[in-house]
Every structure is written in C-alpha cells, then in structure tokens.
Amino acid sequence: AQTVTQSQPEMSVQEAETVTLSCTYDTSENNYYLFWYKQPPSRQMILVIRQEAYKQQNATENRFSVNFQKAAKSFSLKISDSQLGDTAMYFCAFINAGNNRKLIWGLGTSLAVNP
Amino acid sequence: KAGVTQTPRYLIKTRGQQVTLSCSPISGHRSVSWYQQTPGQGLQFLFEYFSETQRNKGNFPGRFSGRQFSNSRSEMNVSTLELGDSALYLCASSPGLTSNYEQYFGPGTRLTVT
Numbered sequence: 031a032q033t034v035t036q037s038q039p040e041m042s043v044q045e046a047e048t049v050t051l052s053c054t055y056d057t058s059e060n061n062y063y064l065f066w067y068k069q070p071p072s073r074q075m076i077l078v079i080r081q082e083a084y085k086q087q088n089a090t091e092n093r094f095s096v097n098f099q100k101a102a103k104s105f106s107l108k109i110s111d112s113q114l115g116d117t118a119m120y121f122c123a124f125i126n127a128g129n130n131r132k133l134i135w136g137l138g139t140s141l142a143v144n145p
Numbered sequence: 146k147a148g149v150t151q152t153p154r155y156l157i158k159t160r161g162q163q164v165t166l167s168c169s170p171i172s173g174h175r176s177v178s179w180y181q182q183t184p185g186q187g188l189q190f191l192f193e194y195f196s197e198t199q200r201n202k203g204n205f206p207g208r209f210s211g212r213q214f215s216n217s218r219s220e221m222n223v224s225t226l227e228l229g230d231s232a233l234y235l236c237a238s239s240p241g242l243t244s245n246y247e248q249y250f251g252p253g254t255r256l257t258v259t
Contacts, residue, residue, distance in 0.1 A: 063246040075235060075250035121188065125246050131178045131239055132201050133248065135188040 032057050034122050034136035042142040043112045050097075051107045051139045053122030061127040064098065066107045069138075070118040078120070081105065112143045147172065149238045149251035157257045163224040166254045168236030170217050176200075176241030177219040178248060179211060182233040191234075194219050195241045223256075231258045 034055045043049035055064070066078040081089045081098050088096050093113075097106045105124075109116055122136040150169045158164050170177050178201075179191040190203040194213035211221040223230055233255050237248035 065247075067250075072252075073233060073255075074252050075237075077247060077249065080247060123188075127246070130201055131176050131193045131195075131237075131241070131246070131248060132190045132203065133178070133180070133188070133237075134190075137187045 032124075032126070032134050034124065034134055036120075036122055036136035036139050038139045039137070040140045040142075042144055043109075045112055045114060045143055045145050047112055048108060048110045049112055049141065051109075051120050051122075051141065053105045053107070053136060055103050055105060055122070055124050055134070055136075057103075057124065057126060057134075059126040062124050063127065064096075064105045064122070064124045065133070066094070066096070066105075067121045067123060068116075068118045069121065070115075075121075079107065109141075114143050114145060117141060117143045149236060149249055151234075151236050151251035151254050153254060154252065155255045155257075157259060158226050159259055160226055160228060162226050163222060164226060164256060165220055165222045166234055166236075166256075168219045168221075168238075168251060170219070170236075170238030171249055174238040174240050174249075175217055176239040177213055177217065178237045178239070179219070179221050180235045180237065181205075182235055182253070183231075188235070191221065226258045228258050230256065232256060 064081040068076045093110045119138045123133045176195045178193040193201040213219045233253045236251045239248045
C-alpha cells in the first residue's frame with residue numbers, strides 16, 4: 031500500500047524559532063517525487079518544496095529545508111526563523127514517476143506560529 | 146502567468162442534484178488533476194486528464210466524472226449528489242511532462258450538499 035504518515039497532528043512554535051515537521055511514506059517504487067504543501071486558512075494549497083528521490087542532496091528553499099532519508103522512507107520539513115505567515119496546515123505528499131500525477135497525501139500537520 | 150482558476154468558489158446543492166465544477170489551468174499546462182478534501186478522509190485523488198484523455202483515476206464511484214477540452218480547461222461533474230459529497234474540490238495544474246511533477250493548485254470549490 032502507498033501511504034504517507036504525518037505523526038504530529040498539531041504543532042506550535044515561537045516566532046523566529048525553528049520547527050521540524052515529520053513525514054514517513056511507503057512505496058514499492060524506486061523513482062518518485064516528494065513534496066511539502068502548505069494550506070493557510072485561505073485554503074489555497076501552496077507548494078513549499080520538492081525532492082527527487084534519486085537525488086541524495088536535500089532540497090532547500092529559503093527558510094525551508096528537508097531531511098530526506100530514502101532508506102528509512104523519511105522526509106521531514108524544517109522551517110527556520112518561523113514567521114507568523116507560516117501558520118498553516120502542512121501536507122506531505124509523493125508521486126510515483128511515470129505518466130502519473132496522482133499525489134498520495136498525508137493527513138497534515140497544523141502548525142501555529144506564536145508571536 | 147495567471148494561476149489556476151476554479152469556478153464557482155462556493156456552491157450549495159440539494160441531495161439528488163448534479164453539479165459541474167470548472168478549472169482553468171496555468172497557460173501551457175496540459176495536465177489537470179482533481180482532488181477531494183474532507184476533514185475525515187483528507188485529500189483524495191479523483192482523476193487526472195492530460196491532452197483531453199483521462200490518464201489516471203482514483204477510487205470514486207461512477208457518479209464522479211470529468212473531461213478536458215482542447216484548451217486544457219477541465220470540468221468535473223458529480224451526479225446524484227449525496228451528503229457525503231460535501232467537500233472542498235481542488236484542481237491542480239501541471240505541465241504533464243515526465244520531467245516535471247510539480248502541481249499547482251487553484252483556490253478550490255467549496256461544495257455543500259444539503
């Protein structure tokens with residue numbers, strides 16, 4: 031079965047601090063792509079960062095970085111210097127490569143950034 | 146480039162009715178995917194269209210259908226609405242090529258079935 035598990039339903043962090051959101055996934059495929067999406071209260075789903083499974087180097091996008099452990103099927107998101115605008119639901123998801131755009135999603139982590 | 150647009154943004158329907166939702170992808174994108182988001186089930190894949198052909202389908206009953214037009218705009222239709230169809234329906238746009246798997250989402254259509 032292809033699944034994504036986000037073990038932290040809710041998290042909170044103080045403004046300017048660092049927080050890490052956990053994600054594990056399960057797939058039998060070797061070539062796939064991993065994503066973190068953010069959904070603020072406006073409900074607009076926003077792509078935060080992506081990682082190709084064949085790349086060993088962890089992806090970074092400004093204050094966002096990932097820790098990708100392929101053997102452990104782990105894909106955590108680190109947010110540095112947290113800002114109030116980072117308050118949102120964060121979803122971990124993956125796609126198996128090929129003629130396929132079916133994202134498999136976790137249930138999300140609700141992150142609150144406190145002033 | 147303009148982002149993904151979805152119409153309408155909000156919809157209230159009665160059980161047994163049917164509904165059509167529309168999605169216009171980012172210019173140049175040929176793939177459109179649809180997702181259903183509910184508090185209980187989370188995000189679930191409905192189907193994907195690429196160049197007017199359904200390329201992938203999720204585990205939803207036949208009441209859920211879709212199509213894609215030559216300009217890549219897509220519609221999804223739900224017939225014989227049930228209370229459980231109340232959800233946020235998200236459309237995602239992608240170039241569709243095997244070199245790029247990123248999907249960009251529209252603002253969603255909030256469907257309420259009473």
